[in-house]
Amino acid sequence: MTKRPIAIALTLALGLGIAACSNSEGEHAADGAHKTKFEHVTAYDGDAARGEKLAADKKLGTSGQSCVDCHGVGGAKPIDATYPVLAGQYQDYLFHSIQQYRDGGREHALMTNQIKGAVEAGNLNDQGIADLAAFFAKQQGPLGDLHGH
Numbered sequence: 001m002t003k004r005p006i007a008i009a010l011t012l013a014l015g016l017g018i019a020a021c022s023n024s025e026g027e028h029a030a031d032g033a034h035k036t037k038f039e040h041v042t043a044y045d046g047d048a049a050r051g052e053k054l055a056a057d058k059k060l061g062t063s064g065q066s067c068v069d070c071h072g073v074g075g076a077k078p079i080d081a082t083y084p085v086l087a088g089q090y091q092d093y094l095f096h097s098i099q100q101y102r103d104g105g106r107e108h109a110l111m112t113n114q115i116k117g118a119v120e121a122g123n124l125n126d127q128g129i130a131d132l133a134a135f136f137a138k139q140q141g142p143l144g145d146l147h148g149h
């Protein structure tokens with residue numbers, strides 16, 4: 001009879017799991033517009049088409065420059081050799097780096113200003129960051145190490 005409590009516990013856990021899943025599923029809107037601020041956006045929830053628009057938007061932040069003004073078309077050809085190529089970079093790496101500029105874990109005069117400006121203007125939330133990551137990750141670019149590999 002020792003198996004019975006375990007079976008009940010399992011049934012309960014499964015039931016709760018399914019309830020939790022169906023709940024978040026129900027709120028998940030295809031265009032992301034109905035996400036609540038409590039809903040968790042992951043690195044892979046982005047929409048590349050929306051990301052492309054954000055990347056070219058000069059009014060996203062307060063600097064008057066868009067992402068592609070510095071990182072080049074598709075993030076593939078930065079205007080300065082020391083600026084990073086974003087095209088073809090890992091999607092989760094892009095997602096987390098942008099969040100880090102926003103949250104202060106990573107600081108750089110140009111980038112922090114760029115991202116914080118956009119967030120403070122109300123133009124960039126987690127969904128937008130995921131959209132940018134989806135867009136740049138999909139682009140073809142010369143990403144490689146410093147030895148050209």
Ligand code: HEC
Nearest residue numbers: 065066067069070083084094097098107108110111114132
């Ligand atoms: C004024 C020029 C400029 C603009 C505009 C700009 N960036 Fe950057 N970006 C940089 C520079 C310079 C770095 C390198 C910063 C560092 O070393 O941390 C960088 C770094 C990054 C990184 C980290 C890449 C890596 O390989 O670690 C990401 C991601 C990024 N930018 C995304 C964006 C996005 C998205 C936008 C638009 C919202 C944007 N950038 C706008 C200049 C710019």
